[in-house]
Amino acid sequence: MKRLAIAAAALALVAVAAPAVQVDAWGNTGHRLIGVAAMRGLPDDVPAFLKTPGAIADVGELAREPDRWKGAGQPHDRERDTAHFIDLDDNGHVFDQRGMTLAELPRLKSEYDAALTRAGLDVDDAGYLPYAMIDAWQNLGRDFAYWRVLNAAEKRETNLERQAWYRADRIRREALILRDIGVMGHYVGDGSQPHHTTIHFNGWGDFPNPEGFTNSRQTHAAFEGAFTGRVARLDAIEAAMPASNVEGFDPKARMTTYLTTTVGTVVPFYRLEKAGGFAEGDARGAAFATERLGAGAGELRDWIIASWRASATAQIGWPAVKVAEVEAGTADPWIAMVGED
8 A cells, every 4th residue: 555655746756745646657658668669569470450550559558548547436446556566575575575476476366365364464565466467468368369250250251241240340359459458568568667566666665775775755756757758769669679489478477587577677776776877868777767668568569479379279259169160160150259149
């Protein structure tokens, strides 16, 4: 709950006496650029509509959506705001030594919540970003599986009324895919921001501080908002994206590696801040932000690719049909798609 009342603004520094507001990871500029760079980096084997300028721009805007949901009221805000982060301690445990490591996270979020409660911790303090990322990836996989079936059925259907329904539903599904990529992109993007993976999320905090790191309550927003908005450039982010790697993709293992890498940048961030690296004109801060944005964009690109490729072996609808059989022309998906009732 402490995180959800950070006295900072996402796009600009605020005076200490200003009212407390919530912080949005990366601000608008960072999330837009992560979404756009990821989409521009997709390979040719994804559906062609994903590579259109309109789709790329839409994902850039939709990557901001989970921040724009805020303020809807309760229980909406309390349940969703903690999806944006996970607070790991200096040894990689959720919140403190009572929590589990990323590799030890249970399969279900309900199990995670229960384990934290048994340990005397609160999920509102700890956050549940890993589950938000994996849930969004699985949801996108459903989208892609349905799109594959609709696309194949539309091309083969000879009944004009059914063909028209397939076409209309494919178009609806394409809009939904862009929305769901945007939502997933937001959480994956949050995972590249150091402050969204650490107990030191807004200044070092009330912890041993032998290196004398800042305790400014403006640290978080100053970095991800005004600073990033000033220095971030799409071409530099694209150049910083790591090479694609989706071999043997497993979302939990990939999340663990990704967030472990990010939390490893927390101390370097604070050392750089102490050395003045985020002052205007200092190239070190710009390089740090660009590397983190590039990491987020590259990760999002790979999560999209992996979701698309995994959807080829899925089955959808009821009664269930296999995507591969519909694409091969050996199964009729009509009843599974439209329903018997």
